[in-house]
Amino acid sequence: MKTAPSLTLPRSAGAGTLRARRRAARAATPWLMLAPAMAAAAILVLLPVLDTLWLSLHDVVLFRPRSRPFIGLANYARALNDPVFWESLGNSLVWVVGAVSLQFTLGFTAALLLNRSFAWRGVARALIVVPWALPSVIIGLIWTWMLDFNLGLGWRSRTPPWRASSWRWCGKAFRSLR
Numbered sequence: 001m002k003t004a005p006s007l008t009l010p011r012s013a014g015a016g017t018l019r020a021r022r023r024a025a026r027a028a029t030p031w032l033m034l035a036p037a038m039a040a041a042a043i044l045v046l047l048p049v050l051d052t053l054w055l056s057l058h059d060v061v062l063f064r065p066r067s068r069p070f071i072g073l074a075n076y077a078r079a080l081n082d083p084v085f086w087e088s089l090g091n092s093l094v095w096v097v098g099a100v101s102l103q104f105t106l107g108f109t110a111a112l113l114l115n116r117s118f119a120w121r122g123v124a125r126a127l128i129v130v131p132w133a134l135p136s137v138i139i140g141l142i143w144t145w146m147l148d149f150n151l152g153l154g155w156r157s158r159t160p161p162w163r164a165s166s167w168r169w170c171g172k173a174f175r176s177l178r
Contacts, residue, residue, distance in 0.1 A: 056075055058068040079085045114125055131139070145151065 055068075057070060057072055059071045059075075060068050110128060114121070114128060118124075
């Protein structure tokens with residue numbers, strides 16, 4: 001049994017390349033849109049790193065900022081021959097390994113415990129997430145204020161600050177609420 005011949009028209013030679021160009025343009029579009037942000041981020045990261053590397057090859061003294069004699073790798077040689085450098089490097093490695101392993105262990109354990117079903121699970125999850133969500137700088141400032149000897153929890157006179165005659169941070173007593 002013989003089949004009827006196909007009536008399809010032959011493709012032009014340019015149709016396949018046009019599709020390929022469109023596919024390539026569609027694939028390149030997100031990268032082209034990200035390119036300015038990636039370039040800005042690269043500049044903001046790379047320029048300070050390159051400047052730091054350039055400064056490390058000079059003898060920079062803060063009291064003489066205009067005088068920067070080029071000394072090459074002498075700073076690195078001095079650091080590598082300094083026993084304090086090696087001691088601090090060892091301490092840093094111990095600290096990093098200890099901190100990362102402890103954080104991982106505690107975080108993984110907390111995640112496994114909070115994944116189980118128990119009463120007050122939502123409250124427990126919220127109490128865990130709130131400190132994580134607050135920036136570390138804010139938390140540090142709050143603790144600094146709380147532990148301040150003059151204004152924090154350890155006031156010299158156990159008088160509440162709103163009853164004191166003047167507050168240091170207010171400057172004048174009449175500016176504060178009474």
